[in-house]
Amino acid sequence: MMLASFFDNLLRNISSGEMTAWTVFGLAANACFASRFILQWYISERKRQSVVPLGFWYLSLVGGVMMLVYAIHVGKLPLVLGAMFTPLIAARNLWLIRQRPSMTGAPPPPLDS
Numbered sequence: 001m002m003l004a005s006f007f008d009n010l011l012r013n014i015s016s017g018e019m020t021a022w023t024v025f026g027l028a029a030n031a032c033f034a035s036r037f038i039l040q041w042y043i044s045e046r047k048r049q050s051v052v053p054l055g056f057w058y059l060s061l062v063g064g065v066m067m068l069v070y071a072i073h074v075g076k077l078p079l080v081l082g083a084m085f086t087p088l089i090a091a092r093n094l095w096l097i098r099q100r101p102s103m104t105g106a107p108p109p110p111l112d113s
Helices: 003-014 021-047 052-076 077-083 085-102
Strands: none
Touching: 021 052, 021 077, 052 085
16 A cells, blocks of 8 residues: 555656656755665676775765755655764765875775775
8 A cells, every 4th residue: 555655656746747856856866875886886896895985985975965955855854864874974984084095105095996
C-alpha cells in the first residue's frame, strides 16, 4: 500500500506540473550525494582494492550541504537530523587530508587517490 502511494505521488508530481524547483534541487542533491559511491566503486575497481578517493569527500560535502538545505526547506525534523552531520564529517575528513601533507612535507594527494 505504501509503495503504491509512493508511485501515485511520483506520477502526480511528474505529470501534473507539481515538479517544483525545490523538487529538482532535492533530486540533484540526492544524485550528487549518491554519485560518491559510483566514484568510489570506479576508483576501487581501477586500483583493484577498496579505496576512498578524495572526490568522495567533496561529493559528500556538496551533496550533504544540498541535502541539508532541502531538508530544512521541507521542514521535517528527521530529514534535518539525518542530513546535518554529513557535511561536518566530510569537511573534517577533507581538513584531515589537507593537514597530512603539511605535516609530512609530501605533496597533496591527487583527486582520484
